[in-house]
Structure formats: C-alpha cells, structure tokens
Amino acid sequence: MGTPEFARATLAHLCDSDHEILAVVTGQEKPVGRNRKPTPTEVCQEADCRGFRILTPKSLKSEKLYDELKEMKPDLFVVAAFRILPPRLIGLPRLGSINVHTSLLPKYRGAAPIHWALINGETETGLTSFFLKETIDTGDMIHQEIIAITENDTYDTLHDRLCQNAGPFLLKTLELIERGETRPLPQEDSRATGAPKINALDALIDFGLPAARVRDFVRGLATRPGAYTFFRGSKIKIHACALSEDQTDPATRPGTVLPDKKRLLVQGGDSAVELLKVVPAGKREMDGRSFKNGFRPEPGEVFGEIPKGAQEKL
Secondary structure: EEHHHHHHHHHHHHHHHOOOOEEEEOOEEEEEEOOEEEEHHHHHHHHHHHHEEEEOOOOOOOOOHHHHHHHHOOOEEEEEEOOOOOHHHHOOOOOEEEEEOOOOOOOOOOHHHHHHHHHOOOEEEEEEEEEOOOOOOOOEEEEEEEEEOOOOOOOHHHHHHHHHHHHHHHHHHHHHHHOOOOOOEEOOOHHHOOOOOOOOOOOOOOOOHHHHHHHHHHHHOOOOOOEEEOOOOOOEEEEEEEOOOOOOOOOOOOEEEOOOOOOOOOEOOOOOEEEEEEEEEEOOOOEEEHHHHOOOOOOEEOOOOOOHHHHHOO
C-alpha cells in the first residue's frame, strides 16, 4: 500500500524477492501538469507494468475494499507513504500490518519527516519499520537503520538515498518476521517529535533567522515543495543558498540585498546568506548571478516583504 516514488521504489525491490504480492493498493488518478491530465500514482504505474492486481479505493473504509482484501487471506500488509489505515484493515492480515517510515522513530512522526530533519539541522536520520497501531507512527518498532545527513544534502538528495535503502531495509524486516525473530520495541513517547505536512506558510523563508537556519530551511524544502520568499511583489522560490563570510552590520534589516558585484547576497538574522539558485515566478531555475543580471536588484531592496494580497492567502 503506497502512493509516491518512495513507495514505488520499495515495491520494485519487493517484486524481485521471493515474496508473493497478492495486490497493490494505491491512490486514484490525479490531474498533473499544466494540462491537468489525470495521471496514475507512481505505485500504480509500477504495479501496472508488472501485471499486479491494483486497487484504487476512494475510501479505505469502503466495504468493497475490506471484502476484497479479506478474500485474499493476506499474511501481511506492507505500507509505505500512504494514508492512515482504519483499525479493521490494520488487523486483517494474519501477521498484522507494518509500515516503513523515513525517520528514526519516535523522532519525526508525521507526513514530512525528511523535510523537518533537514530544516532542524539534523546530522542523521534513517528508516524505521514498525507494526501499525491506530495512532499514526506510534506502533512497536521492528527494525531501524541509521543514515547520515551530509552538509550538502537537500530534500531531493536525501529522499533519493532513502528510496535506495528502503527496499533492502524492507526485505530485512520481512526476514525477521518470517523467522519469528522480531522483538517489537515500544516507542518512548517522551522522545517523540512531530513532522507535520508542509503547508504554504511553512515554506515561507524567514530571513530573520540565523543564516545557518535559513540555509537548512532552504535545503530542507528543495526542490519539493521549495522554500519561497517575495521580491518586488512577486513570489520567488529559493532552491539553494550558502553561508557567507562577509562581515555585515547586524542592525541591517533581514532580507536586505547587500552590495556585491557578482553574488546575490541577502542579510540574514546574524550574517549574510548567498542565494545560489532561484526560481522567479513563471521562469526556470537560475543562479544568483543570472538573477542579478536580469532583475538588477539594488542594495537596500528587500526580499521577504509579503504583498497584501498574498497575506490573505497564506
């Protein structure tokens, strides 16, 4: 059971094992791109190529879905990046239902653990498999694997590395279950942290934060959904930035464009930040120098002033 690329990569690896996949449950088609063409999920496309039975229920609480799954007499449900299962689905398989989560639980429970680990400047994350319970991401843990976060990691690179590791990690989990060697470990709720879904306001850059926090914020959202700010009344995404060693006046307003002939420097909360990759509204990604040449931002202009119309939408 899954929907996006992370779940597709996990399914693809599972297909090459000795386990029998009875069916694949995924989301329904959604409009994608400028033409809003209805498109199957990544998991659906993978399952279709391999000839699996595919179920795309509108609701996981539907009687039809329950009856179809029960008729298959499954040993186990494997869930990766999917919706919350209702209690009677969780308990339907003979061995229960498991989930593969992209954090070291109980840290970063929720829909966006990769984003928040980077935003918060973590130096490691990982994968956790656990038995599902009614409350999201709280079940007893089966297996964990630590994965280092490098200084150059962004959401995109870390997501891809977790995808590569998720398949072998899942097979190790299944091996433990098959052999009866699981020793489910209850999570320590006192150590739990949240990783809620990123909404529009969450992705807005606050240049008043220390420069290192601004950099981590940007890399934690690049390029999906992309951290953004405003300049001259228009929304601009920032896909990459770096710390600058330039000495600045701490009294300078955060977000102010700083004097520099080649680099796009902006004042952070304590020092300068260099904007490396930017995406102006309606244009492709460009480097900071190209932005300076095209838009000619003047020293003293400010990134981050939210237009009145935009304030109501956030």
